[in-house]
Amino acid sequence: MQLAPDHVQPDWPDGTPQQIHLDLYVDDVKAAHDEVISLGARLLKPADNIEWTDGFQVYADPAGHPFCLCW
Structure with missing residues (x-):
């Protein structure tokens, strides 16, 4: 990965398919939430x-790419 100074972050949700979308399954969503926010x-x-026993939350990384924390 590298920094692209002219990058325009994607909108979420958007009708245009994303290039990649990660679903990250975690054991402790509260701890994982705190970690990704701190980053x-x-x-x-x-x-x-x-x-709930099954669920997800949608986040954007600092460049605006969406990903989910799932449990």
């Missing part, structure tokens, strides 16, 4: 209920 991610769509 510069921002939350795009929170889970309806984080206590």
Whole structure:
């Protein structure tokens, strides 16, 4: 990966398919959330209920690429 100074971050959600989308399965979503936020991610769509046994939250990395934390 490299920094692209003229990069325009994608919109989410967008009708145009993304080049890549990662679903990252974690054991402790609260700890994983704190970690990705501390690394510069921002939350795009929170889970309806984080206590559910199955769920996901959508984030964007610092360059704007969307990814999910799943549990």
